[in-house]
Amino acid sequence: MIALGLKNLGFIPLDDFIVEDHGDGQVLAAWLSAQPQPSSQEIEDAALLGPIPTLDDYRRAIQSHVDATPQQRAYDSGVTCSSYVNSTNPTWAAEAAAFVAWRDAVWAYAYTELAKVEGGTRPQPSVADIVAELPAMVWPA
Structure with missing residues (x-):
């Protein structure tokens, strides 16, 4: 919800950030970037490694x-x-x-x-x- 508030207040350019509210209490927020995005396998591998x-x-x-x-x-x-x-x-x-x-x-x-x-x-x-x-x-x- 903080991201939504920052976006709505204009602190984050609308073109650089997306927010998806799935209606189930979970909100997905992501930066849009010209950089290549990691594959789903890279994301899973990183999650297994921990912080x-x-x-x-x-x-x-x-x-x-x-x-x-x-x-x-x-x-x-x-x-x-x-x-x-x-x-x-x-x-x-x-x-x-x-x-x-x-x-x-x-x-x-x-x-x-x-x-x-x-x-x-x-x-x-x-x-x-x-x-x-x-x-x-x-x-x-």
């Missing part, structure tokens, strides 16, 4: 992975682990240094892959796929 992940979806998933990794060593989060980098306890300091180097490698990889997607040299991966591709954490012995 396209946003940058924030990737950021949250990667940060969750980063924070979960030091929890394997009983640290509360990545922030807590990295705070031990100057610890007088050599084990904690070594773990923190290894974690900080790994965290930096994770984000460097993520931004490199984002640039590839934005540059058209890589298709956009799923959130799960990009998390699975991240460098592995190797804790000091």
